[in-house]
Amino acid sequence: MTDHTDAAATKWSQILTVPEFVELRRRRRRVTTTLGVIAIALFASFLVGFAFFPDVLGDNSVFGIPLSLWVVFSQFAGTWVLVYAYFRLSRSYIQPAVDAAVAAIEQRDQERVA
Amino acid sequence: MTGEIDYLAIAVCAAVISLTLWVTFAAARRSRSATGFFAAGRSITGWQNGFAIAGEFISAGSFLGTTGLIFYKGVDGAVILCTSVISFLPVLFLLAEKMRNVGKYTLADVLVFRTGARRVRVVVALSTIATGTFVLLAQLVAAGVLLESVSGIPFALSVTVAGSLMGIYVFVGGMLATTRVQVIKSSILAVLAIVVGLGVLSQFGFSFPGVLSSATEHAVSGDAVLTPGLIFGETGALNLISYALAFALGTAGMAHILIRFFTVPEASTARKSLGWTVALCSMFYLIVIVMGFGAMAVLGDSGADRVGVSGNLTAPVLVTELGGGAGTIGGSIALALVAAVAFASIVAVVAGVVISAAGTFAHDVWPTLTRRPESPAGDPDMGREAAAAAIAQKDAKDAKIARIGAVGFSILAILLTMAIGDSTNITYFMGMAFMVAASAHLPSLLLSLNWRRFNSTGAVWGVLTGLISTIVSLMFTEALWLGSGPAPLTIQLPVIITLPLGLAACIIGSLVAERRQRTDLADEKFAEMIVRAETGIGAELAEAH
Numbered sequence: 001m002t003d004h005t006d007a008a009a010t011k012w013s014q015i016l017t018v019p020e021f022v023e024l025r026r027r028r029r030r031v032t033t034t035l036g037v038i039a040i041a042l043f044a045s046f047l048v049g050f051a052f053f054p055d056v057l058g059d060n061s062v063f064g065i066p067l068s069l070w071v072v073f074s075q076f077a078g079t080w081v082l083v084y085a086y087f088r089l090s091r092s093y094i095q096p097a098v099d100a101a102v103a104a105i106e107q108r109d110q111e112r113v114a
Numbered sequence: 115m116t117g118e119i120d121y122l123a124i125a126v127c128a129a130v131i132s133l134t135l136w137v138t139f140a141a142a143r144r145s146r147s148a149t150g151f152f153a154a155g156r157s158i159t160g161w162q163n164g165f166a167i168a169g170e171f172i173s174a175g176s177f178l179g180t181t182g183l184i185f186y187k188g189v190d191g192a193v194i195l196c197t198s199v200i201s202f203l204p205v206l207f208l209l210a211e212k213m214r215n216v217g218k219y220t221l222a223d224v225l226v227f228r229t230g231a232r233r234v235r236v237v238v239a240l241s242t243i244a245t246g247t248f249v250l251l252a253q254l255v256a257a258g259v260l261l262e263s264v265s266g267i268p269f270a271l272s273v274t275v276a277g278s279l280m281g282i283y284v285f286v287g288g289m290l291a292t293t294r295v296q297v298i299k300s301s302i303l304a305v306l307a308i309v310v311g312l313g314v315l316s317q318f319g320f321s322f323p324g325v326l327s328s329a330t331e332h333a334v335s336g337d338a339v340l341t342p343g344l345i346f347g348e349t350g351a352l353n354l355i356s357y358a359l360a361f362a363l364g365t366a367g368m369a370h371i372l373i374r375f376f377t378v379p380e381a382s383t384a385r386k387s388l389g390w391t392v393a394l395c396s397m398f399y400l401i402v403i404v405m406g407f408g409a410m411a412v413l414g415d416s417g418a419d420r421v422g423v424s425g426n427l428t429a430p431v432l433v434t435e436l437g438g439g440a441g442t443i444g445g446s447i448a449l450a451l452v453a454a455v456a457f458a459s460i461v462a463v464v465a466g467v468v469i470s471a472a473g474t475f476a477h478d479v480w481p482t483l484t485r486r487p488e489s490p491a492g493d494p495d496m497g498r499e500a501a502a503a504a505i506a507q508k509d510a511k512d513a514k515i516a517r518i519g520a521v522g523f524s525i526l527a528i529l530l531t532m533a534i535g536d537s538t539n540i541t542y543f544m545g546m547a548f549m550v551a552a553s554a555h556l557p558s559l560l561l562s563l564n565w566r567r568f569n570s571t572g573a574v575w576g577v578l579t580g581l582i583s584t585i586v587s588l589m590f591t592e593a594l595w596l597g598s599g600p601a602p603l604t605i606q607l608p609v610i611i612t613l614p615l616g617l618a619a620c621i622i623g624s625l626v627a628e629r630r631q632r633t634d635l636a637d638e639k640f641a642e643m644i645v646r647a648e649t650g651i652g653a654e655l656a657e658a659h
Contacts (some may be wrong), residue, residue, distance in 0.1 A: 012638050012639075012641035012642040012645055013343075013637065013638055013641040015641065015645050016641050016645070017645065021645070021648070021649075024648055024649070025644075025648060028648065032207045032208065033414070034124065035203075036203075036207055036208075038205075039116075039200070039203045039207075042200070043197075043200055043358075043362060044359075044416055046196065047351075047355055047358060047560070049342075049355060050190075050193065050342040050346070050356050051342075051351035052344070052351065054339065054341050054342035054343045054347065057340075057341065057342055057540060058189075058337075058340050058341025058342065059341070063323065064321075064322075064323025064327070065322065065323055065326065065600070066189075066326070066340040066341075068189045068190060068340055068341060068342055068405075069326075072189065072192045072193075072195075072196050073400075074198055075197075075199065075200055076196060076396050076400065078200075079199050079200055079202070079203060079392060079394065079396070080393075082203055083202075083203070083206065083388070083389055083392050084182070086206060086207065086385075087385070087386075087389060087561065090385060091380075096380075098648070098649055098650075101648070102649050102650075102651065105537075105645070105649070105651065110165035110426075114337065
């Protein structure tokens with residue numbers, strides 16, 4: 001049991017320092033932070049509008065629809081854009097890093113076995 | 115809506131029930147193994163899981179309650195809709211893929227990955243079951259009230275039928291049957307919503323501004339329905355912010371939503387499924403907005419008298435009108451379809467909650483009650499194959515206990531619903547569920563997946579603080595205040611207080627116990643979890659069929 005634990009102890013924490021894995025975490029953090037900040041800004045704009053500018057939103061219209069409803073619709077549209085952006089970045093930016101990290105870890109394991 | 119028995123509505127409901135029971139029994143064969151029962155063999159495709167999450171998420175309250183809310187309160191009623199759609203963003207960015215890679219059957223599996231602490235399992239199970247109970251009671255009360263008013267089926271019978279069905283779905287077909295029932299519900303709901311939305315718009319030359327113009331002429335509150343403030347104007351900005359946050363963040367802590375990510379074969383499918391969910395929920399919620407304003411416009415000045423004070427009958431009255439009016443064949447068919455969809459909505463939601471609660475009971479609570487060892491593969495002398503067999507045997511036993519738990523949970527829910535009766539404010543039960551999810555589960559989950567110093571003490575403190583502070587703070591709100599004079603809290607859903615408390619308890623608990631609990635092994639488990647969450651190495655595999 002001790003041997004197994006010791007072996008595992010070296011294995012996982014060492015993987016955290018594999019350059020491909022570090023790059024994967026960096027990319028994912030970059031994507032989620034950027035999109036997360038945009039999502040917070042989107043949500044905050046809705047809250048600020050509804051809480052502090054209700055009359056402006058109710059009294060003004062664009063294409064016959066009041067700004068209040070445009071703000072509501074903007075939350076839907078903003079969500080779609082963010083979901084699309086995340087999907088696209090996941091495919092083109094994060095997934096290659098996942099594949100590279102998995103390949104590097106497998107290669108590392110094979111070398112250890114050899 | 116006259117209180118008399120509507121046989122057409124009952125017949126359509128019976129047809130929907132027959133369809134769901136057929137798919138349930140068809141799924142039974144594939145639900146015998148533990149993975150089959152708890153996670154549908156991890157074989158659910160992206161669109162199926164997306165539809166199922168939407169089916170789990172869109173309750174009868176969204177369909178009937180929110181339409182009524184917009185009918186009376188205008189644009190303020192749409193706040194819950196747009197925050198609900200946004201609520202999938204934190205799930206997508208922070209949880210979906212990692213949950214799939216790290217978890218197995220329950221929410222607690224993710225939280226105990228690093229520590230294996232049984233007390234964390236028990237505490238998370240407690241709050242998961244509490245959340246599930248709030249949702250179940252809200253849905254079953256809604257089933258009783260709505261079916262009684264729409265089809266004339268008595269409250270007690272409606273509750274018994276809905277409660278029994280959820281037990282049967284889970285007992286017989288497990289997660290696979292539950293998923294299929296939710297997919298059927300979402301599909302029917304989507305079709306009906308599109309038809310109703312087009313029906314409303316067609317009355318005004320497919321012009322939404324035309325709908326709004328007519329709506330303000332007939333609305334109870336006139337032009338004010340287009341200006342924010344009819345709900346949140348009197349209670350202030352803090353109430354709006356807290357209310358919106360409860361729904362925007364609560365989804366990311368809802369156990370019965372999160373365990374759906376264990377049913378797909380890989381992390382990328384979990385991600386894709388959320389795309390389907392966002393698309394379906396967005397479409398449906400946009401149509402609900404059209405229906406709410408459309409009801410003002412179509413029903414005219416007598417609308418308020420016809421939909422009642424609560425507004426829950428707005429959608430049924432609207433579709434009856436669009437079908438040709440009360441007493442006509444078209445109106446009766448339209449009403450029957452709404453009754454069937456409302457019923458399908460309720461049974462799909464409650465089935466999802468029951469399998470989540472039953473799985474939690476069997477997997478997290480029962481082993482503690484029976485003092486069963488945490489891991490049957492813990493014997494160091496046991497070989498890898500023997501260890502896997504022991505785990506499979508334990509999981510199979512858990513599935514059997516979960517089936518029995520589902521039946522017990524269903525009976526308990528039916529009895530509790532009968533006891534609290536039809537005058538209960540169901541909105542608060544749903545609000546409580548979202549608050550517990552946001553305050554107790556979300557901070558623990560996020561810290562567990564990202565913070566190295568997080569430990570079991572932090573998890574226990576955080577979950578308990580989130581759960582208790584939610585219940586206590588709600589007692590000081592207007593809806594539940596029993597003292598004399600006005601309620602101390604003017605906030606409807608005080609998640610703005612309880613979420614920081616839950617988060618602070620997680621952090622303080624972790625720091626207090628850090629010296630005792632932080633070991634090299636704990637750091638190693640954190641590293642293992644990070645690698646698994648990011649790459650899927652070591653994640654649970656899909657079952658071969």
